Amino acid sequence: MPPSVPSLPRRVARTLRTSLFAQVLCALVLGIVVGKLWPDTATAFQPLGDGFTRLIKTVISPLVFCVVVVGIAKAGDLKAFGRIGVKALIWFEVASTAALVIGLVAANLVGPGKGMNVDPSSLNAAAVDQSTGGGQLPSTTEFVLNALPESFVGAFAENELLQVLILACLVGAALLHLGHTKVPKILPAIDQAQEVIFTVVGFIMRLAPIAVFGAMAHLVGNYGLGVMKTYAKLIVLCYVAAALFVVLLALALRMVTGLSLWKFLRYIREEMLLALGTASTESVMPRVMQKLRRAGARDDAVGLVLPTGYSFNLDGASLYLSIGTLFIAQAVGVELSLGQQITVVLVLMLTSKGMAGIPGSAFLALSATASSLGAIPAGAVALLLGVDRIMDSMRVVTNLLGNCVAVFAVSRWEGALDIERAKKTLDGEETAAPDDEQDGGGEGDVEVPVAVTPAPGIPTQKPKEPTPEVG
Secondary structure: OOOOOOOHHHHHHHHHHHOHHHHHHHHHHHHHHHHHHOHHHHHHHHHHHHHHHHHHHHHHHHHHHHHHHHHHHHHOOHHHHHHHHHHHHHHHHHHHHHHHHHHHHHHHHHOOOOOOOOOHHHOOOHHHHHHHOOOOOOOHHHHHHHOOOOOHHHHHHOOOHHHHHHHHHHHHHHHHHHHHHOOOOHHHHHHHHHHHHHHHHHHHHOOHHHHHHHHHHHHHHHHOOOHHHHOHHHHHHHHHHHHHHHHHHHHHHHHHHOOOHHHHHHHOHHHHHHHHHHOOOHHHHHHHHHHHHHOOEOHHHHHHHHHHHHHHOOHHHHHHHHHHHHHHHHHOOOOOOHHHHHHHHHHHHHHHHHOOOOOOHHHHHHHHHHHHHOOOOHHHHHHHOOOHHHHHHHHHHHHHHHHHHHHHHHHHHHOOEOHHHHHHHHOOOOOOEOOEOOOOOOOOOEOOOOOOOOOOOOOOOOOOOOOOOEO
């Protein structure tokens, strides 16, 4: 007898049970519906999203530390790691500058704020201070000093990724210098800690649908959908400009590596949907690091480029800041000259680098830009208070894709990318690397890394038995 075909309800139930993508998508839709129908009640669900983000943040710093230390030891060449860092910064600066220029050109062509004729004195400037908590962006000197750790434990306790990266580089360099005669057990211990952290990530990811539901219900319930009508022109412009930038990213990725961004999007669709639902790229960093490693990018490149990009390569934020600056200028009737617009780019190139992790950082950067120009009233920044949260989806997608493309491009530039493995992985073919267990490509599965290939001078470990997948 031919095998029976499961009924549609059973297939749907099986998909919801096994696919993280389907679970998150359903939670996203349900959150929007609840937020629209019961806005007062929906805002109470915010702790669900915040709690998930806090859980993820607890593992980001130790994960980055382990991946970078093992990556340096595995590469066996600290100079190569330094080259990766320099090339990453070059790529970041070119990409973020391109995003700023695209934003300015789009805002000049469309003029989203023209005709609004807003009186700056009628705006509530105090609302901006409330949104930013009275904070300010660090100066260049402060930014550099803040990147240097004051204590080993403090860097992890405060989740300062740049400080953790510096500590990881120092520890990795020390392991290479001492070799197996002095520290025969340190690298295996860090490798095993990495496995534990990835397993913890798998446990936390099971809560992703609940987090997405809570975050979306709060967003829609608190801000409503009516704001989209008021700022429709600005919202559409930002999303179209972001789409154009993503197309440029796709072309750059194809030219540099020969890989398809659209296949990569399908490959990380679960993480992308989760980032959209929680409005946070940090919530998916551990999973994205896993998938980039599985797609052929070397550990040291992934461990350095991706976390650094969270501070230096905010392409979506750069787009939004350049468009937002011209929007508020047009709204209050200020015409910016070409020289002033060049100043906008130069100022935002600096202020956007210190934005990560600062509450209301977009408004702080806009206020700093307005102050530097001297032509835009500082209170005009309040015009964007109602629409800023709607822009999160655009910023999240563009930032995440920009950093992933940077990992592939810099890895290819340094010779740290396995192109054949990357193509097979993005095509959905099962691949396996000597140091990386493959999870078979099932949706919602979590990869658990196994022993790495040690650097010269580090004793060889006996390969471990594959660890059961979690997910």
